[in-house]
Amino acid sequence: MQRIGVFICWCGSNIANTVDVKAVAQALSHEPGVVYSTDYQYMCSEAGQNIVKDAIKNYELTGVVICACSPRMHEATFRKMAGAAGLNPYMLEVANIREQCSWIHKDKVEGTQKAIILGRTAIAKVNLNAPLTAGESPVTKRALVIGGGIAGIQTALDIADAGFEVDIVEKEPTIGGKMTQLDKTFPTLDCAACILTPKMVDVAQNDKIKIYSYSEVKSVKGFVGNFTVQINKKARYVKEDVCTGCGICTEKCPQKKVSNEFNLGMNNRSAIYIPFAQAVPKIATIDANSCTMLKTGKCGVCAKVCTAKAIDYTQKDEIVEEKYGAIVVATGFNPIKLDNYGEYAYDQSPDVVTSLEFERLMNAAGPTNGVLLRPSDGEHPKTIVFVQCVGSRDTTGCGKTYCSKICCMYTAKHAMLVREKYPDTEVYVFYIDVRTPGKNFDEFYRRAVEDYGVHYIKGMVGKVAPSGSKLMVQASDLLENDQMNIAADMVVLAAAIEPDKTARSLATMLTASMDTNDFFTEAHPKLRPVESPTAGVYLSGVCQGPKDIPETVAQAGAAASKVIGLLVKDKLMCNPFVAHSNELMCNGCSACEKVCPYGAITYSDKEFKMPNRTIAVRRVASVNPAVCQGCGACTVACPSGAMDLNGFSNNQIMAEVDAICR
Amino acid sequence: MHTSEKEMAERIKTISGVNTRKCMKCGKCSGTCPSFHEMDIHPHEFIAMVEKGQIEKLLKSTSIWMCLSCFACVERCPRGVEPAKIIEAVRLSVIRQQGANHLAPTKIPELLDENLPQQAIVSAFRKYSK
């Protein structure tokens, strides 16, 4: 039998006004197991805590019930106090008689009756409490960053700065991500390459950072502090440690008709290629789908001209296995496909382009060397129409319901850059709203209108109809209540952005949550924006939600700080309220494994001594206490009742219910 | 007749099944309407005016005879508002009144030509008269 002490808090008048605390203390003193029951004005104060501590000593209490405010407020405080008094911290329960009682009732009789019931319930639970010890697990002091764009780069640099080893896994042949394709960045109009490439070089030269380029994560096992990851290093057919990046192979390669992804298909590259001049690592890669030698066995020009003898046609994909303590997801985004937006004639005319394609056309290293020319005939466009919200804010299922956040700003940027470079070109922007929430953002957009004469028209484009060499744009001008028809030379569509397609399979591998738009879900939308609910997995960049570069870099630093906070520990305290499976009752059905959102349950074959000196091998579940978050889903799913939750066992919950119903 | 206009607005929403609050005032419907320039009140205004309860003006508009239910606005609206259904509801509110048919049978003979398919006459009657 327990020896339980019950302590009722007045919480000043918060509880005492609607609950007769003395009556509650009196009533609860008669409960089974209770040897001491009292009340005090402020239980959480030092004086109040001392009352509890003294009672624990004097009455040799084995369990404590505090009837006070919500456990979210002071449970941690009271548990610490119990520990200091020599009592196991988990032999203490808090009954919430404030938020769930005194603050919602007006009648004192009702409030008092309810407080007594709540107290009784906590006592019933404590009677069945067992002392719990939080376990410990070690931490591998190495971080993995999946994705080598600006988010991944910044996170890696910050983690390396704190003295920890970091690996970046990037699926493209070079790190840098979307920012390498940008020309200038808002709101400062810095050249993207100028601010990014120094960071890329920092990453390459930092001896704590290892880049796995042209690689993808194949599998993830383990738990926070102890992940085991398999990385697939895709075959480049070029020896990475030998290639100097001189580029001769790319010049001599006879297969020059491969669509260049870096320029979004607006020009071609060769089968062996370096994505762009500032690539990190600057190593050639052979595209196996278009290489004549790899497909037919004939050619081999690159091997002949390579002075470093770096070409190796026999290279194979290689699996590398590494251990990490923390994983950061930084997989980035892509513009959506425009199949559902045929009214804008994207497929009908090469002069209708997406904003990213336009970015390439404006970029000095782009397909037209930075001269803005129409893709169809190479002529200079005299009238350009920008269309906002193509595929964003769309609830019909054709596009995305969310606002893609960056388009209003980058369109203002594009419009301004065009007007600055080509003052004779008329620029129209058709918008629903202009969203400029950042520092200096609204001033930036107003400069486009007031200083550069960009025509901003509130209304949407209904149809773009190619007619001869022009694009007839039919749009509404809501403020003038008119339907305009503009004969444009180019139309630029601000396509919605969506997370990279690899994100979903990665989320499954990590058991990380994702929303219906494939954005990784954060642990709390306001207060925990860089952590995934899965312990040890952190989020950085657009993979968590649309954002611009300033926000990405800020979030990258935040994710790094969380990783550093984890890696700095030698041991992790586990949550003691974990599930455990009674092996003798477990029938190996896997129901629990399937519902566990954290991947905490594994099955293994175990030997059991049977009667008649035989041994049976049975498949039973076991819970990893370091990963288990104590959600209890497995206990519900378990058909045999083998699975139970420490600290919230089935018996305890039934006892609480019985106490309420008594 | 303010209350009466509010009631009429509710009637129109019931007849059409449209939730006018879904409109995010982007103007794509009016931007795509092929009859825009023949209308005195335009698709985006219909939604706003029904939401505000300004029905009298809508009942008197010529737009309701110019909308040909081509459904371009319905197809392209990013919020699924369906302006064509609102315009049809206003049109019905007019022609359901006694003596308010827009097309009388006596007018037909002068509009006929030997190639005009009866589909045209039937459709016009169904839209313009009750």
Add this chain to the structure above:
Amino acid sequence: MKFSYYPGCTLKTKAKQLDIYARTSAEVFGITMEEIPNWQCCGGVYPMAKDEIATKLPSVRALSAAKEKGNDLITVCSACHNVLKRVNCDMQTEDDLRFKVNNYLKLDVPYSGETKVIHYLEMLRDVVGFDNIKAKVVNPLTGRKIAAYYGCLLLRPSKSMQFDNPENPTIIENFISAIGATPVIFPYRNECCGGYITMENKPLAQKKCDVIMKSASENGAQALITACPLCMYNLSENSTENILPVYYFTELLAEALGIK
């Protein structure tokens, strides 16, 4: 293979070619289109009002008759297709309408949208297959540049009609290729021809058809094809410039099959 067939008023009178060539061409592929007995007018236009059922009854009668025969229902006229398909969708999804309609009609077996409504072109694509059509063509229309005019009724609203991509369709262009001609794509192929407005405001119909004709001829079309008698009328009678000949698609199909 048998289908129940709903011709509609105009196909029996002013648009006989659309009807005759549809049926005779179908026979070439072993498909019989059996006219529903005692069919009534489909209504001409889809009634959008949610508070009346009388306007949807004729369509339900046609759909129910096809269900009794146990066949899918084929339509050739775009307008009839639009009305029947959308009323059918309503009968499947709107409980209130289904209840009231069945309560009134007192059919032997209540109707809940069981009939499958397909357009003749969908039959060509899905049942016959464009490759099989090509195989049976004896008179390919080689070198003829033909533009498909879809109009609005076949494609919209795409959620109910499910005919093809509403802004970028390919079904009629594939049909044109199958009969040996060269399809021409032009941006106004899915914009309204004016429909019945020709009766009240002929200049407006002319304005719309001129835009269509200009766009088609600008892109090199030598002729247009359509599936709707009213589109045929408007394009033929109400174009004032860049006038191109307009045919029913079934006419050209029959020509290609050598049975015209």
